Amino acid sequence: MKYGFPEDELYPITCKGRTRDYLNADNYGINDVLGNYTLTLIDSLDTLAVIGDKKAFGDAVNNVIKTVNFDIDGKVQIFEVNIRILGGLLSAHLFAINDDYGVKLDNYNNELLDLAYDLGKRLLPAFINSKTGIPLARVNLKKGALLNETSNCSAGVGTLLLEFGTLSRLTGDMRFENYARKALFKLWDNRSSINLVGNTINSSNAKWDYAISGIGAGIDSIFEYMLKAYILFGDPDYLKMFNDSYEAILKYVKTHDGIYASVNMNTGVTLSSNMDGLSAFFPGLLVLMGDLPNAIHLHHIFTELWKKYHAIPEVFNFSKKEIESDYYLLRPEFIESNYMLYLATKDPYYLEIGEMVLNDIETYCKTECGYAQLNPLTRLKKENRMESFFISETLKYLYLLFDEGNILIIFIN
Numbered sequence: 001m002k003y004g005f006p007e008d009e010l011y012p013i014t015c016k017g018r019t020r021d022y023l024n025a026d027n028y029g030i031n032d033v034l035g036n037y038t039l040t041l042i043d044s045l046d047t048l049a050v051i052g053d054k055k056a057f058g059d060a061v062n063n064v065i066k067t068v069n070f071d072i073d074g075k076v077q078i079f080e081v082n083i084r085i086l087g088g089l090l091s092a093h094l095f096a097i098n099d100d101y102g103v104k105l106d107n108y109n110n111e112l113l114d115l116a117y118d119l120g121k122r123l124l125p126a127f128i129n130s131k132t133g134i135p136l137a138r139v140n141l142k143k144g145a146l147l148n149e150t151s152n153c154s155a156g157v158g159t160l161l162l163e164f165g166t167l168s169r170l171t172g173d174m175r176f177e178n179y180a181r182k183a184l185f186k187l188w189d190n191r192s193s194i195n196l197v198g199n200t201i202n203s204s205n206a207k208w209d210y211a212i213s214g215i216g217a218g219i220d221s222i223f224e225y226m227l228k229a230y231i232l233f234g235d236p237d238y239l240k241m242f243n244d245s246y247e248a249i250l251k252y253v254k255t256h257d258g259i260y261a262s263v264n265m266n267t268g269v270t271l272s273s274n275m276d277g278l279s280a281f282f283p284g285l286l287v288l289m290g291d292l293p294n295a296i297h298l299h300h301i302f303t304e305l306w307k308k309y310h311a312i313p314e315v316f317n318f319s320k321k322e323i324e325s326d327y328y329l330l331r332p333e334f335i336e337s338n339y340m341l342y343l344a345t346k347d348p349y350y351l352e353i354g355e356m357v358l359n360d361i362e363t364y365c366k367t368e369c370g371y372a373q374l375n376p377l378t379r380l381k382k383e384n385r386m387e388s389f390f391i392s393e394t395l396k397y398l399y400l401l402f403d404e405g406n407i408l409i410i411f412i413n
Contacts, residue, residue, distance in 0.1 A: 001041075003369045006067045008039035012370030013384040025075060032077035033084070033387070035141065038068050043084045043388035045092035045112075047396045050408060054103045061096060064089075065111045070119045073142040075149075078126050078135055079156035081119070083221075084388055086163045089116040090170070101407055113170055120167050120176050127179040133186040134203040135160075135179070150204045154197050157187045158222030161229045184225070188241055195248035196265040197222065213265035214253055216276040223249075224285050231288075246289070258297045259318045273319035275301075277312040277331045284337035287344045299341055302334050303353055310360040313377055327375035330365065330386065332393035339397040343409070354401040361394075 004010035007017025020034040021027040033039065042064055048057040093112040096105040125145035126135040134157050138149040164180035167173075190206055191197050192213075199218040200210035213219065226242035229235065252268030253260050260279060262272045280302045286295035305312055311328035335357055342350035364380045365371040371390060372382035400406055 006038050008034040010370045010386050011384050012367045012372040012386040015369040033080045035076045040388040042088040043392040045088055047392055049095035049103045057103045058105050070141050075138050075140050077138050082160050082163050090166050117171050130203045132206040133182045135183055136203050150202050151209050152203055153200050153218040155221045158184045159225050161225050192265045195244045198265045211265045212262050214262040215260045215282050216279045220278045274315050274317050276315045280334035284340035287340040299337055326377050328377045329373045330390040330394055336397045339401045
């Protein structure tokens, strides 16, 4: 707040705020995420609620209400805006109106929900202008659909339902849930004969642009949303979809040594033994569906990587036993899985892993005003970026791991 607000991110080394790249609209690595809408604060609202700091939570909510306006002439990616901004607003709204968590806000009048509803309507042109039900990948928040943005990753298509469904249930406007549900089922309808989905699909013709399957980047969170949509909304179709997916993953993607490879979606033939840092979410998902043996084994593989490099490399080649993408972005996935495994087992081993992670982040990533990602990781060299998910997820799951009296954990137990 001291150095970054009201910009989207903090530059953790130079201690300044950062927003989108206005000079290069096609700088997707920045502009898909940074929309000039106070990203990190919105994404982190529920972390303040989880910590139980009602005053800080209330101040942050008020800052969002006073600062944020989505009438922005800028191209943003539906996937990133949904999980970070729409999800951040909705989760904070639910904390703000609920007596159960100790942070219910006085004089709060659903302003975050109003912002979420406004944002949601600005995302709808991606669906309305699709011929297939598969959304366009990006929209302009002021001008609407970008008809040339037809290539969309599977995660971008299937990682919408939790937020869109929640928005529909809270507002009574069922367009959001209906569009997101249709998108997920359209993607699933185009799966291969062996129940695998590819990495990238075209919204104009529903053909696969990139027919590689796995559990990593571009696909990862679709499986998470299948299972969590069943848990949240109770529709058995989502559970059937997840179970069929998981059966195919165990048969074709998981190798004999426990690696989850990249495979041809039509044949199941292994194409590479790479796993990326995003794949470290999968043990947590396996905990949620009750497969502890596979969860424990995959988590152990990532634990060994962390012990060796003091973080999870962005991409590691297990056949060559070498790093392919030599950086760490402060990602939360391994830490979330570690937290889920501790909840399920109460094995103090996972507390020790959490302590190792915490110490390494403090030792190698901390700066004067924040925390920096590492690039190259093998040299533990700090890079001047701190993405919003560091506060909204990485620190949240580390905090919850050690705060066993937290009201969220009491509700789970």
